[in-house]
Amino acid sequence: MDMFSHLALGFGEALTAMNLLYCLVGILLGTLVGVLPGLGPVPTMAMLLPVTFGLPPTTGLIMLAGIFYGSQYGGSTSAILLKLPGEVSSIVTALDGYKMARSGRAGSALTVSALGSFFGGCVATFFLAALAVPLSSLALKFGPADYVSLMALGLIGAVALSSDSTLKAVGLVIIGMLIGLVGTDLTSGLVRYTFNIGFLSDGIDFVVIAMGLFGIASVISSLAEVTAAPTEVPKIGRLKMTREEVKASVPAVLRGTVIGSILGILPGGGVVLSSFMSYLVEKRLSSTPERFGEGAIEGVAGPESANNAASQTTFVPLLILGLPTNAVAALMGGAMMVHNIVPGPEVISSNPSLFWGLIASMWIGNAMLVFLNLPLIGLWVRLVSMPYKYIFPAIILFCCIGVYATSYQPGNVVLLMLFGLFGYVLYLLDCQPAPLLMGMVLAPLLEEQFKRAMLMSRGSPMTFLESPISAFFLAIIAVVLLVSALPRVTRWRRTHIVE
Amino acid sequence: MMRQDLLNRDFLTGSLFVVFGVLWLWLGLDYPMGSASRLGPGAFPLMLSVGLIGIGAALMVKANRASGKLLLKDTREVVFILLAVALFSLVEQLGLICASLLVVLIGSFAQRDWSLRGRVSYSLRLTVFVALVFHGLIGLTTPLWPTL
Numbered sequence: 034m035d036m037f038s039h040l041a042l043g044f045g046e047a048l049t050a051m052n053l054l055y056c057l058v059g060i061l062l063g064t065l066v067g068v069l070p071g072l073g074p075v076p077t078m079a080m081l082l083p084v085t086f087g088l089p090p091t092t093g094l095i096m097l098a099g100i101f102y103g104s105q106y107g108g109s110t111s112a113i114l115l116k117l118p119g120e121v122s123s124i125v126t127a128l129d130g131y132k133m134a135r136s137g138r139a140g141s142a143l144t145v146s147a148l149g150s151f152f153g154g155c156v157a158t159f160f161l162a163a164l165a166v167p168l169s170s171l172a173l174k175f176g177p178a179d180y181v182s183l184m185a186l187g188l189i190g191a192v193a194l195s196s197d198s199t200l201k202a203v204g205l206v207i208i209g210m211l212i213g214l215v216g217t218d219l220t221s222g223l224v225r226y227t228f229n230i231g232f233l234s235d236g237i238d239f240v241v242i243a244m245g246l247f248g249i250a251s252v253i254s255s256l257a258e259v260t261a262a263p264t265e266v267p268k269i270g271r272l273k274m275t276r277e278e279v280k281a282s283v284p285a286v287l288r289g290t291v292i293g294s295i296l297g298i299l300p301g302g303g304v305v306l307s308s309f310m311s312y313l314v315e316k317r318l319s320s321t322p323e324r325f326g327e328g329a330i331e332g333v334a335g336p337e338s339a340n341n342a343a344s345q346t347t348f349v350p351l352l353i354l355g356l357p358t359n360a361v362a363a364l365m366g367g368a369m370m371v372h373n374i375v376p377g378p379e380v381i382s383s384n385p386s387l388f389w390g391l392i393a394s395m396w397i398g399n400a401m402l403v404f405l406n407l408p409l410i411g412l413w414v415r416l417v418s419m420p421y422k423y424i425f426p427a428i429i430l431f432c433c434i435g436v437y438a439t440s441y442q443p444g445n446v447v448l449l450m451l452f453g454l455f456g457y458v459l460y461l462l463d464c465q466p467a468p469l470l471m472g473m474v475l476a477p478l479l480e481e482q483f484k485r486a487m488l489m490s491r492g493s494p495m496t497f498l499e500s501p502i503s504a505f506f507l508a509i510i511a512v513v514l515l516v517s518a519l520p521r522v523t524r525w526r527r528t529h530i531v532e
Numbered sequence: 533m534m535r536q537d538l539l540n541r542d543f544l545t546g547s548l549f550v551v552f553g554v555l556w557l558w559l560g561l562d563y564p565m566g567s568a569s570r571l572g573p574g575a576f577p578l579m580l581s582v583g584l585i586g587i588g589a590a591l592m593v594k595a596n597r598a599s600g601k602l603l604l605k606d607t608r609e610v611v612f613i614l615l616a617v618a619l620f621s622l623v624e625q626l627g628l629i630c631a632s633l634l635v636v637l638i639g640s641f642a643q644r645d646w647s648l649r650g651r652v653s654y655s656l657r658l659t660v661f662v663a664l665v666f667h668g669l670i671g672l673t674t675p676l677w678p679t680l
Contacts, residue, residue, distance in 0.1 A: 198542070198591075200587055200590055200591045200594065201542070201545055201591065203587055204545070204546075204549045204584060204587040204588060204591065207580050207583055207584045207587070208549070208552055208584065210580055211552070211556050211577060211580050211581065211584070214576070214577055214580075218573040220573070221564070221572065221573045223563060223564075223573045225560070225563060225573060225577065226556070226559055226560070226577075249613065249614075249617060252613060253606070253609050253610055253613050253614075253642075254606075256606070256609040256613075256642055256643065421643075422640070422643040422646060423654065425639070425642070425643070426635075426636045426639045426640050426654070426655075426658060427636075427658060429613060429616055429617060429635060429636075429639045430620075430632055430635050430636055430639075430658065430662060432617070433617055433620035433623075433631075433635055434620075434628075434632075434662065434666055437620065437623055437674070438666075438674075441674075443621040443622070443623065443624055444621070446617065446618070446620050446621035446623070447618065447621050449617055450614050450617040450618045450621075453613070453614060453617060454610070454614055457610060458548075461541075461602060461603070461604070462541050462544060462545045462548070462602065463541050464545060480576045483571070483576060484571045484575075484576070487568060487569055487571055488569055488570060488571075490569075491569045492567065492568030492569030493568075494568075
């Protein structure tokens, strides 16, 4: 099957009325959530997980993906107009974008942001499509030992690129894994860690943990910080860009796209790292770096392309290898598993319409975003001015209903509360919860592969070194751990990476 | 150790890890370990728990001034939000309408500057919205009214 027929299949799937509708819903919600500071794509995706259960799997994933890359578009809008980045990845956009808005060039900033994002998103999606078949056929040659090392690499990578100290992040991953092991062990039938509470024998519901750790906890911590009073929004003016602006933006967009596409694949990396890196690169390469911070259009064009490119390639490890590399991918992986689709290289061949349909819808979604967002800007602006006190109770209620509706178990609501508390404790302790979610999603898979590897090697742990692929991954892990433990790198991580 | 050090965030995180690790270890001791080639259900959790304890201990030792003290100042927000969520677990007895009202009303107290009238009014409006959307549109089968 060549690329053309794959894409034909994909577009056929993506262009159905239902999938188009849910794509639209996803990107609109995503943009809304991106525009509003405090509420991010992760809690929103968590809140909408229960909705995806009743939908065909492709449709659900299309919507969830739309929420994520839509939020990257939305974050730029409030960053440019109000110097209030809706998303962490839009922080750099706020630097020069807001200055451009203040000097009457808001229209150009918004336009270059939308178009650059579109270009970045499209190219990255193409990248994803091109890598799919070769990478997955490579992955199908993996044995259990190789999988174990690959998953370990994914987890460690996320750890290394988080702003936490390596020790803390690894500890959180382990806690996540232990939580993920609660329930019935499939091989032996033994029920673990449930204290004989009935509904836990199927394991702790992924939705409960996601909503608790990311939804409830983020509401509590957001309330603790005072939200800035809405300032006067600068007039938008013409949306067209001048010729000089276009000339300056094009190379920045191209560079940003490359940076984003590559960095998005890295575990833990993704949208934030890409946008920051692109800003640094543009500033370094510019012949007039003093302009940065004062309204340099490259400082908007580059990072915007980068973060949208990264928001697409962030799905590469999940969709092609079955390895979620950040919280967003972990949520998508969780959604797939609810439909009994185990993420992995077999997904492309066993579920081609799902895979290619999702990719095709990413293109369609990016196109819809450009056409819809520029006219809708006025609406977003009005929404940003809405006080948080009207938003947060709704979030809490939706989380409660969502969790309850998943399995009609009041016990899950209690768990939601407990995980909300736990998430807040982590926040107080300055710990990032994302590694925990990843550990939880990967734990059952990791355990199964580990047991299989040990079975095949008749009890010898040397098998992880004997297989060349596995040894390769372990070597990378060692390098990553060593490098991130270096004091210089630790300091850089702390200051430059905000999750 | 000085009192100051006990509140150090990394130190507390490390202690949390150790406590969790010990807890899971203790809970999992009864599960069969199996042999090296045929690992039982207790093996993997054992490895993880031991690893967690080790990391926690290392973190406790490594903890220094740089990670900052634990600051506990937002108790109001925490209490009201968590209470609101916990109350929703009674949704089967209270029905969707009453449960939602309670959640939003109690939860609204987590926000300081809000008149009582404003809180009640908002709670009513949001509850109506939720009943319409979740019950009417999405078709949630939860009973709307109390079934005591």
